[in-house]
Amino acid sequence: MVLLLLFGLLDYPALGMSVELGILAGLRLATVAALLVLALKLKRKPSLASDGYAVTAIEIFGFVLFFFLYFIRHDIVSWVIGVAAMMILSLYVFIPNRVYLSTATAAFGISGMMYSVWLNGFGAAELTGLFFILGLPTVVGFFFTLRLQAGQRQQYALYQQVTSINRNLQNEIKRREALEEELKRQATTDPLTGLFNRRQYEMLFNRERERCSRQHKYICLCVADLDHFKRINDTYGHDIGDLALRHTADLFSNLLRQSDVVGRFGGEEFVLILPDTDLEQAVAVISRLRQELEITPLPSAAGDIKLTATFGVTQVFTGDETIEAVIKRADQGLYEGKGAGRNRVMTA
Template sequence: METPYERFALSAWRGEFRDPAEERAYRKHVEPAAARHLRTSVTVWASLLLLFGSLDFLALGLSSGFVQLMAARGISAALLLLLAWRLKYNPHWATSGYAVTILEIVGFTLFFLIYFVRPDIIIWNIGVTLILLLCLYIFIPNRVVLSNVAAGFGIVGTLVCVRLTGADAAKIISLFILLCLPTTVGMIAALRLQMVQRRQFALHTEMVEINASLQEEIERREALEVELQKQATTDPLTGLFNRRQYELLFNRERERSRRLGTELSLCVLDLDHFKQINDLHGHDVGDQVLRHVAALFGQTLRQTDIIGRFGGEEFILLLPETSLEQSERLIDRLRQRLEGAPLETDEQTIRITATFGLTAVQDEDKTIEDIVKRADRALYLGKQSGRNRVVTADHGDQ
């Protein structure tokens, strides 16, 4: 596995990531800011070129030499302003560096014309070149390796121009050393800046990835917590509340009923002849029946009603804010709905009915077991009476 050090390793002489993918990611990240910075830089560059034309006019007047120099300045300025305009639509030019490097070379070429039109200011031109070489690294956003190309072209071109104006070999060597000084300083400064910026990007990338990983872990743990909570509170086959959760909800509803003075009913039901369904059709079909019944109850009963699987083919219903008479009517509609909604399998139709034992929760009831026992007695009476009916514990009939 690639370590962070290997992934974000930097080239000492290019100031760029050794990994091409990381270098592309970095350039994409800084692209908008680099494009804005470069637009500002080349616009200032173009303005200074035209501004210095006034000095040529003061020295040359409206001579052919002035026209030549202004033409060179105008071409350079126009190309720079064209680049500034195109950067709005091609911001990746700022990070690739090729466009600005070409303009730097063209700018140097046109600048060399001054040596022959105005040989009287060679010392001034050399001073300007020294400044240009330093600015090329510090103020013009570009890749260091491409800035080296432009600087090398400027140095060689300057030496050639000075030699053609009559300078001897000793002066050329001295000039070469002089031109190398700002180039070296600028290159070192640019390298350090580029490497610092990329290290900051590496830290930013690692932080983003760590945060994303932490967020994924949090979401995974939350999903696991939800799943564990679901497993702890629901029956895995039907998705209904299991007995432990049902009793907790019963205690909550009973306290609320006492506080508000409302009625509360409890119903226990048993599917009729469920053992025969398992024996005739298999346990897989039996499981389908249980899921079918659970879904039908969820669709038929109210959202405030609580449905649980009591065990096997037995279910338990808790009906808040419902009197015994209201509960009886509600449960009978549920019974009819169940009777009229058989399970359709690939091979057959299975008719399902159930017997319901219903009771009201009384103040004297101490535990849910006392209430369930009373509802069970009503359920037993219902089975003895022929099944598929609702029996209340208070008067023992449907």
């Protein structure tokens, strides 16, 4: 737009205040207005650029200005023809993805320029020369653009292939991460209750015991056993027995702190590890668990089933070398509770 207006400044010294100057100025302003309207509408409707027809229409309208220049500015006829050739080549260079639309525009420009030359009385020799002058950039631009498009298509195909490979790699990485998490979960948790298995809660016990020892804090361990669990299996079936184990596991996990460790010891027995807790505090916590389990029956198709458990609690001492020794001591309290009537908390 700026170039069109700046070149218009050269018309005044040659034409003065004349009708011809007004015609050229009007054509320049009309072309500038068309470009301005297109630029403003592109923000709301980008398809005007992608489909190419609006741009082609402005290109064709711009050629009309050069037709009039040929008739009005006789002093720059050779310059007008040279610029027209440059314009044709520029169509392919600056808008390479519209080769056939650009060719149609170039054909319109060549036809219009040759018609203008013919109207001015030039013969076949001049027309032939003009045809070759304007046809050469058209042919060069056409085949250059076809090669450029072929290269772009190859690059795009390669880009699509790389994108697809990267997407597949990302999906594979996510799949492997999910598989790794699942394997880790299976290696550290009990499949029925979702609690830590023996390998994992022993590792956590050793870690917490070392930490509490360094910080001179207490740590306690509890073994819990569901009362009359065999009777539940025999009366209601093993499916209800599994539900009872999951029900108990969920209740323990929800009531204890996040820092506490809940694991399945085996069968209907559970291991509870309470870091930063002395024996008196542990008894209070476990007593609350016992009460909540007693007042929270297991819902089933056969009706609500009352569950109770017996707990053996012990404090971990410096001389306890392994978790087995601690569990064995907690088991003694558990057996005493079983002998005393079950559904109670015993210390050892």
